Amino acid sequence: MSEKKLRALFAILLLGASALLGVIIFVVVNLLNGAKLLPTAASVYLAFLAYLGSVLLSLGISVTVNARANLVRTKAWLRSLFGSDEQYVEDDAALLGKLNRLRKKAEDGTVPLLLGLAVKTNAGGTLNSLGTAFTYSVNELLLERVKAAFGLDPTFHLFIDHNNNYILYFNASNVDDQLDSFRKFAFTLTESIERRDDIPYVAFLLSAHPIEAKEKPSDALEKTIFALWHNASSRISCDLLVYDQSMLAENARMKELDSEITRALANEELVIYYQAKYSLKKNAFYGAEALIRWKHPKRGLLPPAVFIPYCENSGKIVEIDHYVFEHVCADIEKWNKEKRRKVVISVNLSRRSVYDPSLISFLSDTMKKHNVDPTSIDMELTESLAANNTVFISSIIRKVKGLGFATSIDDFGVGYSSLSSLKNIPFDVLKIDKSFVDDVEVDAKSKAMVLSIISLAHALGMKVIAEGVETEHQSDILRSLDLDSIQGYYYSRPSDRAHFEAYLEDNPFEKKESPKRKEARIAYDPIRR
């Protein structure tokens, strides 16, 4: 019988035993109840608790047994490769003792060097999060490669802790050379992993710390592991960090920012700003893009550039996307109740949100909760996101459109594979990036490119909007190129909800201007003069 079947059988036996135990307790409790010792509700409650407890216990035992089985296999593999399994260190005290002994043996002219190696999954988790089977496969490969690469170095010692952090000890005569060979080793490891068909793609985090003369081994080990996992979510594979004191300060800053953002979300410190969009065909405002700002209690109004990059790395961006969408829906609901003008609000979707399996159900549930017509919302994806994994993104966009939302491709023209995205993904609106608009007045190439993009998008049945329009002259040129709409400071700056509502009610662009007044205004326009 295979190991997999044995484990399944074991799990079934445990569940069966727990069910039997639950039934016995149920019978006993009912007997007590028959003797009028317990009220009926209490007997049912106790029996249920007993059953639940025994099921949880059996699941816990099953998980522990699986992890233990994996550990036994890893140790057996260590013995077959290294002749003993003492490299696997189950408690820190034993590891520190070994490190101390090794450092005392270090020859003069060499530097005791600690190198860290850890595995990070695609989702940013540790090796253990892949499950026991994959963990064993990765450990097996790693141990084999570590032995092949460093096994002949007499000063090399390997330790693996219970979190599957690999600590490599060397007495290095040249630290830089040792770090170079460690990097090269990690690159070959990445290639090996890519060729394996039984292991998901994983990234390798590397760290290094030369032990100083009077440094305690415990401190050295702590620093190596700290550098190993420092800023792990935003590091690429084979990125080697040598421990530095400034990492502590950076880490403290990140932790503070993280807790501040959590607080900001809870206290509604993040506010939605709206930047109105102007239709050149209807000569009226028809919508807006929802943008986020942080009303920090101490630092004032913060732009997204201050906190969004951190949120994208840490995964908080999904919460922020949900926050924005929820608030936009609430605002639209309010405007509907107040019978205000119907506008289409664009909401940005981040990369992490697009890959979030709960995205579609969240959008659908929130929309229904606020009784919002989906045609009032336009979901924006950046071009760089659309250019990657078009098959998957295309299926998500179809589902989003299936809910009734419009979809836009944002920042068009600055990424790569733009045309491929346009062909494969059914967007409704194309937003030309600001970089094409900036010099459209003076650069014939920019003008020609904008004209071509507009013609192409129209041929594909899409509307086109230009971002970053700041002057009337730019607006006039874009109008002459048959552009559909404009978003930019010339027509509207981002403003909070109250100002946006007031601006839609009263703005200079939707009022009919007398020819005399227009002539006077143009005469004083420094760009047109």
Next chain:
Amino acid sequence: MILFVGESEDSILYFVSRCEISSQERLSEGRILYKGTIGSEQIGICAVGPNNLYSAMVTDRLIHLLDPYIVINVGYCASMKDSLRQGDLFIADRYYLSGVDFSGDGENQYGQIPGLPPFFYASTEVNAKAEAASYEVGGGHYIERGFMLSGEKEYMDKEEFDGILLRHFAGSTKVSAYDTVSGGIALACHVNSTALLTLKVIAYEPGNDEQRLNYRRKGLEAMPDIGRILLNILLNSEKM
């Protein structure tokens, strides 16, 4: 969610045995739908053959049931050109239906259903990834991308294939392989706007009588290589 389909249980056997299967469900058409995971990706696996009618019907049902973002079609097919030999791998860029002729004169160029495009096409991006992975971990098989012709009849003679090519495709050399299920799968994917990747092994060279006895076995032999290629793509990329 990714859906793996093949013409028979043999074609999908490798995936059923290599993936973490969590449940099995018997569909009303008598097919077994296996559900499970590869890495962190949810998958469904089902045999949808033996012919285009069944494959279209079952694949359409599975797409509605599972909502996959891509369908991966595996199995074996016959070669339609001399350069593709038994054991070679084939990636379909286009899918043509054979034996469908509404022209009235038997000379319909493509043999396609009225109201539908003359052929169905695959995602070039995914095909390119599959081709690259085939060279990387494909076990040394010769790999070719081309057009798949799909019909309701198992041809054994080379003359019959050549006749089809001359009559309907002006002797095009891009029409490289023939099977009896991919057309239906491509039709179901087309109407549901779902991406399709077809990676099959050439199991039979028409006119080669010796292969009539061993073509199913030869098809099965290459399944681990096909599985390795697809698992390589799936495990190495976040999403296709």
